[in-house]
Amino acid sequence: MGIETEMKIKEAAKKVFRSKGFAATRTRDIAEEAQINLALLNYYFKSKQQLFNIIMMEDLEDIFQVIISNANDKSLSLREKLFSLAEKYADVIAEKPELPNFILSEVHGNHEFLLDHFGIKESLSKSDMMAQFFGLGFSQEEIANIVVNLLGYIIFPYISRPMYTVIFNMDEDAFSRFINNRRKQIPEWIDSLLQKK
Amino acid sequence: MGIETEMKIKEAAKKVFRSKGFAATRTRDIAEEAQINLALLNYYFKSKQQLFNIIMMEDLEDIFQVIISNANDKSLSLREKLFSLAEKYADVIAEKPELPNFILSEVHGNHEFLLDHFGIKESLSKSDMMAQFFGLGFSQEEIANIVVNLLGYIIFPYISRPMYTVIFNMDEDAFSRFINNRRKQIPEWIDSLLQKK
DNA sequence: ATACAATTTAAACAAATGATTAAGTCATAT
DNA sequence: ATATGACTTAATCATTTGTTTAAATTGTAT
Numbered sequence: 041m042g043i044e045t046e047m048k049i050k051e052a053a054k055k056v057f058r059s060k061g062f063a064a065t066r067t068r069d070i071a072e073e074a075q076i077n078l079a080l081l082n083y084y085f086k087s088k089q090q091l092f093n094i095i096m097m098e099d100l101e102d103i104f105q106v107i108i109s110n111a112n113d114k115s116l117s118l119r120e121k122l123f124s125l126a127e128k129y130a131d132v133i134a135e136k137p138e139l140p141n142f143i144l145s146e147v148h149g150n151h152e153f154l155l156d157h158f159g160i161k162e163s164l165s166k167s168d169m170m171a172q173f174f175g176l177g178f179s180q181e182e183i184a185n186i187v188v189n190l191l192g193y194i195i196f197p198y199i200s201r202p203m204y205t206v207i208f209n210m211d212e213d214a215f216s217r218f219i220n221n222r223r224k225q226i227p228e229w230i231d232s233l234l235q236k237k
Numbered sequence: 238m239g240i241e242t243e244m245k246i247k248e249a250a251k252k253v254f255r256s257k258g259f260a261a262t263r264t265r266d267i268a269e270e271a272q273i274n275l276a277l278l279n280y281y282f283k284s285k286q287q288l289f290n291i292i293m294m295e296d297l298e299d300i301f302q303v304i305i306s307n308a309n310d311k312s313l314s315l316r317e318k319l320f321s322l323a324e325k326y327a328d329v330i331a332e333k334p335e336l337p338n339f340i341l342s343e344v345h346g347n348h349e350f351l352l353d354h355f356g357i358k359e360s361l362s363k364s365d366m367m368a369q370f371f372g373l374g375f376s377q378e379e380i381a382n383i384v385v386n387l388l389g390y391i392i393f394p395y396i397s398r399p400m401y402t403v404i405f406n407m408d409e410d411a412f413s414r415f416i417n418n419r420r421k422q423i424p425e426w427i428d429s430l431l432q433k434k
Numbered sequence: 435a436t437a438c439a440a441t442t443t444a445a446a447c448a449a450a451t452g453a454t455t456a457a458g459t460c461a462t463a464t
Numbered sequence: 465a466t467a468t469g470a471c472t473t474a475a476t477c478a479t480t481t482g483t484t485t486a487a488a489t490t491g492t493a494t
Contacts, residue, residue, distance in 0.1 A: 082453060088451095147400070188394055188397065196393045202348055203341070207357060233426075276485090
């Protein structure tokens with residue numbers, strides 16, 4: 041059945057693209073991973089580039105959706121929003137650990153992917169979270185610092201994993217424990233960032 | 238003169254590899270950037286891969302050298318060491334802003350590059366800094382968290398730059414100002430991390 | 435000046451790779 | 465049962481790309 045094949049290809053492409061990146065991925069890699077004939081890739085998706093674009097868009101959507109929906113949850117205080125954002129983000133990434141490296145590597149120099157396909161800028165600048173930030177007297181720059189640090193707490197360990205797993209001699213399990221223990225610390229660090237006001 | 242040509246190629250390769258990564262870089266790109274005949278690349282450096290390895294090793298050396306030399310400067314307290322590390326690191330990266338993305342992307346899945354070519358693990362575990370950490374009662378895991386956060390404060394903004402320059406609408410100048418202002422904040426954040434003890 | 439080695443060039447090669455083609459196969463509606 | 469269209473396959477194409485080759489040029493020691 042066609043739709044199943046299409047999904048098989050997309051799932052395989054996700055796996056291969058995320059692990060090797062666009063340039064290093066050969067369409068034959070994807071075909072083999074999906075156990076389909078090479079020509080099917082071009083039958084269902086016009087080209088390697090188109091297939092890649094679809095996957096990148098979906099991954100970006102996953103990432104941005106967490107931020108936007110959280111930033112507009114009016115039932116939460118600013119502090120609660122940030123805590124919740126950290127937890128949801130950590131969940132998403134724990135589930136797909138290759139996502140940060142993949143997105144950040146591929147987007148580097150390809151800003152087109154970000155150009156308001158999601159209206160992220162508007163959604164966010166008009167969000168409840170921003171209003172709360174400004175209401176508490178934070179400047180645009182202070183907000184940027186807090187957001188960058190918050191996301192860094194969660195994402196950076198994954199990105200830099202090879203470096204410090206060598207430095208600190210961590211195996212797979214040790215890394216998991218490290219990440220899980222870190223999650224408990226993040227709220228403290230967020231509070232430190234908010235403390236000034 | 239041979240040595241000049243060799244340097245021209247290496248500099249061009251650095252530029253192109255850092256901006257596009259190994260897989261997306263064509264040897265012809267490098268030749269054009271260096272304004273040399275394509276065959277010279279293979280004459281001076283056996284292959285694309287060898288040229289890449291040399292550059293990667295040099296870049297890693299630059300990165301690790303800062304950490305190791307700082308960690309063994311016995312004239313500094315732990316707090317001073319971390320402050321100094323942050324400053325030196327920020328300097329290195331401000332000078333070569335593509336370095337973080339390049340190294341982290343390429344090392345991802347290629348752990349071989351890190352495998353004790355530098356003895357980084359030993360140098361660091363026996364360093365004065367580690368002794369100071371342990372002397373103050375920090376656990377291995379607490380140390381890892383501090384180091385990861387410290388490096389993240391400096392590196393993560395560069396890596397995630399495309400994401401939040403879109404979100405926060407930053408141009409080139411705004412980004413520079415942001416980075417420079419951040420540098421002044423980092424000592425405070427480091428103190429927060431150390432505060433527990 | 436001459437010979438010899440180092441350097442540089444233009445051209446070509448071989449393999450890899452994204453994409454297409456044309457001939458099948460299968461499911462489904464009539 | 466058959467025709468139609470969706471799906472699948474094997475084979476092939478055209479281009480890109482890393483590398484090599486052989487000839488030409490340049491520099492240098494004698």
